[in-house]
Amino acid sequence: MTTKVEQAQVIRGLEGVYVSTTELSRVDGERGRLFYRGYAIEDLAEQGSFEETAYLLWHGHLPTATELERFSQQLAQSRRLPARLYCVLYDLPRETTPVTAMRTMVSALAAWEPNADATTPEAELYHARRLTATFTTMTAALHRIRQGEEPVLPRDDLSHAANFLYMFHGREPSAAAARAMDTFLVLYADHGFNASTFTARVTASTMSDMYSSVTAALGALKGPLHGGAMEAAMRQFLEIGAPDNVDAWFERALKEKRRIMGIGHRVYKTWDPRARILREQARILASESDEPQWFELAERLAERTLQHPYFQERRLYPNVDYYGGLVAYYLGFPPEYYTLLFAVSRIVGWTAHVMEQHADNRLIRPRALYTGAEELAYTPLQAR
Numbered sequence: 001m002t003t004k005v006e007q008a009q010v011i012r013g014l015e016g017v018y019v020s021t022t023e024l025s026r027v028d029g030e031r032g033r034l035f036y037r038g039y040a041i042e043d044l045a046e047q048g049s050f051e052e053t054a055y056l057l058w059h060g061h062l063p064t065a066t067e068l069e070r071f072s073q074q075l076a077q078s079r080r081l082p083a084r085l086y087c088v089l090y091d092l093p094r095e096t097t098p099v100t101a102m103r104t105m106v107s108a109l110a111a112w113e114p115n116a117d118a119t120t121p122e123a124e125l126y127h128a129r130r131l132t133a134t135f136t137t138m139t140a141a142l143h144r145i146r147q148g149e150e151p152v153l154p155r156d157d158l159s160h161a162a163n164f165l166y167m168f169h170g171r172e173p174s175a176a177a178a179r180a181m182d183t184f185l186v187l188y189a190d191h192g193f194n195a196s197t198f199t200a201r202v203t204a205s206t207m208s209d210m211y212s213s214v215t216a217a218l219g220a221l222k223g224p225l226h227g228g229a230m231e232a233a234m235r236q237f238l239e240i241g242a243p244d245n246v247d248a249w250f251e252r253a254l255k256e257k258r259r260i261m262g263i264g265h266r267v268y269k270t271w272d273p274r275a276r277i278l279r280e281q282a283r284i285l286a287s288e289s290d291e292p293q294w295f296e297l298a299e300r301l302a303e304r305t306l307q308h309p310y311f312q313e314r315r316l317y318p319n320v321d322y323y324g325g326l327v328a329y330y331l332g333f334p335p336e337y338y339t340l341l342f343a344v345s346r347i348v349g350w351t352a353h354v355m356e357q358h359a360d361n362r363l364i365r366p367r368a369l370y371t372g373a374e375e376l377a378y379t380p381l382q383a384r
């Protein structure tokens with residue numbers, strides 16, 4: 001039996017479908033360019049900072065020096081957690097995966113946050129700062145508690161990036177480490193309608209609150225098809241073990257038709273512009289590290305793929321996670337935290353998208369084409 005609805009076209013995975021407009025980021029996959037509100041990420045990463053990027057995405061323009069100073073102070077003053085949230089962190093079983101733990105913590109934060117449900121523009125700017133600032137405090141505290149160490153209280157005299165490293169490791173970072181962390185946070189802040197951002201917007205479109213949207217987004221990010229590639233890329237380098245093993249490993253991977261993690265992108269058909277920038281940060285960190293071999297290994301593997309016809313024909317280039325994983329490693333983060341590092345940055349994009357959605361809301365409610373059984377005769381329970 002056919003109905004009118006069955007003639008509708010189903011676009012699986014919404015691939016290539018425009019479901020909304022956005023002024024937040026533009027991804028140019030052919031040219032390998034990424035812009036936040038019209039500004040090239042190269043300029044923001046090199047001359048700007050995470051704080052400037054967050055201000056730009058949330059407020060719609062680059063801050064003046066006075067605006068930036070005030071904003072940085074507000075963000076820094078939003079870092080402290082209610083004491084009861086530390087109890088929640090201590091109560092979580094140690095084996096809880098870090099993203100699951102943080103999904104719980106963001107939800108718990110809302111319970112202690114007055115006016116968490118408020119969706120006015122002023123309230124949402126406050127919530128965006130609060131979520132972004134406390135996300136670093138909670139992530140660092142989670143790590144330290146799991147290590148059997150005391151959480152380190154935030155400092156408000158450090159930048160967002162430097163304070164995060166300080167709370168995570170319990171010591172002030174070097175200038176190069178703080179710079180690399182800042183660059184990393186600028187580069188992952190927004191990237192169009194990826195799955196977690198879309199999830200945040202669907203949640204926001206019911207006029208639900210920002211904490212619910214970020215909780216939902218974290219659930220989407222957790223899946224290995226989205227937030228897991230950075231960790232997978234670094235684990236792959238560790239598995240290869242040494243630069244001299246690259247050639248044999250690469251040949252075997254080709255033979256086994258194994259995917260090389262951190263290579264290829266659905267949108268970028270050339271170098272991912274974020275990968276180029278993180279590559280330089282990884283190079284700097286490697287040169288200061290006593291484990292420079294991982295950068296060397298990654299460079300050799302990237303070179304093999306770039307020179308190979310299989311990768312050339314399919315236009316497969318290093319993506320952001322290829323070098324993102326290396327930067328995270330050199331910054332001393334354990335691989336199981338890499339997906340959360342993505343979130344530490346992307347929370348800016350998620351919250352910006354919630355604000356953009358609420359500024360001109362329309363409920364996101366697509367349809368599914370029904371393909372199940374039709375009009376069956378109901379058999380009473382005793383007769384089945």
Ligand SMILES: CC(C)(COP(=O)(O)OP(=O)(O)OC[C@H]1O[C@@H](n2cnc3c(N)ncnc32)[C@H](O)[C@@H]1OP(=O)(O)O)[C@@H](O)C(=O)NCCC(=O)NCCS
Nearest residue numbers: 229258259260261262263264265266267314316319320321
């Ligand atoms: C990112 C990714 C999912 C994009 O995939 P996509 O646009 O759906 O591309 P497809 O899966 O259709 O792949 C196209 C072709 O390239 C191959 N390919 C894609 N990525 C590859 C990789 N990393 N290593 C080896 N081959 C790869 C596919 O096998 C396929 O080959 P075929 O045409 O002979 O079947 C994919 O490149 C990938 O899995 N990369 C590794 C994981 C990763 O780094 N993810 C992070 C993305 S930011």
